[in-house]
Amino acid sequence: MVMNDNNVIIKTDKLTKKFGSFAAVNNLDILVRRGSIHGFVGPNGAGKTTTIKMLIGAMHPTRGSGSIAGHPLGSIPARRLLGYSPEFPVLYNDLSAVEYLVYMAYLGGIPPREGSKRAVVLLDKLGLVEFKKRKVGKYSAGMRKKIGLAQAIITEPELLILDEPTANLDPTGRMEVVETLKQLVKTRNTTIFISSHILTELEQLVDDVTMINKGETVIEGNMGNIKGVYNKGRFILKTSDNARVMAELHAHQLVSEIKETGDSEMLITTENPAEMKNKLVEILYTGKIILDRFAEEDVSLENIYRQTMSEGGR
């Protein structure tokens, strides 16, 4: 990714974290565009949480460096720009939701009176306003998750770093969170760096993605571009005479692989899509075969993830 520095909000350069001889994160380079939603994906133990902890300043890198909007990781100006919600929400259980959010806002530089107003608005948005005076220690896992997200958002940060923000939430809760995040990007141009295991959900949200495994980058870039790379030459085809089309395409050596996928459809892989498309038109026309469906395969993030990880992460 080539980007102007002004367009970059997170930048890491060979970021490394070692615990003894074990490298949890190894020479990781990340670039996150301002105003984008950036997915951060990888299997358990890949180094996602360690990376996030270095980004927020909780952990010191063993080697390498990074910055947030040009400010070194962990510096006060860098932390002033970010809001962070951990995978497992950690709250002060003896405080009510409003008290907790006011304290978190105050730590972020928002005076208590303003913090109190913002807390009520946020709780309303997240469907928790009727429980605002209840101690957060008595909240359910899903409610705690929302409070964890609210404390990250309350200072209206330029960058939100979210570790599994929708884990433990019911479908309605997930939708509320996803909607809130979309709104943040739309109304405030907030950049969101989001780590999640729910790839189908992530796919609907993210513009860019970084996939890591064993502490190293496996794939990174714009979601559309990545899909473009992965779905090159893969088509779904359904006709009134699949067997004949298959035989003809094979005879002309225009396909490298054909698979029947059920529902009378075929998944065609070709190294020469343009020529294959021309030949297909000819076969259909001359053979008076009816075309029911022809489309490029929609490569999902989940497919890419599965494929990449099965190839050993590279």
Add this chain to the structure above:
Amino acid sequence: MIPVILFTMRKVMKIRTILILLIITALVLLIILSSLKDMLGGVANLDLQKQLASVIFTFICFIWTVGIPVAVMVSTVGSGLVANEESEGTMLILSSKPLRRYEIVLGKFLGLFISTCIYTAAILCLTLLIFYKATGVDPESLDVLFRVLPGIFAYSALFIIFFAALSIFLSSLFRKRIPAVITLVFIIFYIFLISPFMLKSIVQHFSLIDLNYQFSNILYYSYIQTSGVKLAPSIQTYLGMAINLFIQDSRSFDPDIAAMPPSLTLNDSMSPLASVIYIVLLSFGFIIYSIVRLTRRDIA
């Protein structure tokens, strides 16, 4: 840092806990002072009553009012201030906020210090009230008590600084509350029971590092400076022995005339200012260590 100070104060000043502590302290005071009513109220000589009242009041504050309850309060709360943030994971959130790590340690220290000082001011006023009502001393003796009160409060502030710093040091050292509390209880016992009564007789010049001696030294000086009372030699002697300024043994007493000042040996004499500096430096060291430790540490 202000949010951390206010949050810590809120944690320390839980109304229910404070009320329980005040009630227990007041009840014990009532029991002790009721037994002294005849002794103090019966003293016909006003000068002697002033001496006795001011000495007993100072001594009660030293042992009870700002002694055990404040040490226990500061230690139990302080030992959890950093450790609980770490063990419960909230330190991770704090470390993502625009807050330097030294501000976390200092904020907690100051919050604990300020709130305990407020509590101490309240309990000292209560002690004065109970003392006056329970012993029935003359209003002129009450004037003397009013005079010694600021000195006792200043001593208490130093006492709180030390225990707040120590508890935060142990809290960040152990990162878990229970071992920090156990260590603190042991240290309190060591300072006020083991070291003055056991080790002193074994190790020469031990008082130079004995915190009980240092605290006593400061309180004794503050009393002498603020009370304006000239103590009778026998009272001065008893007070000196009680707060560990004099070394006492069987030769220090005569069965007929009780304590014999000339035969009492002064403990290693140390300037009260040196004692203050010693305690402040120790506390400073504890805080610096906690800051360095938290700053260098990865928050998991």
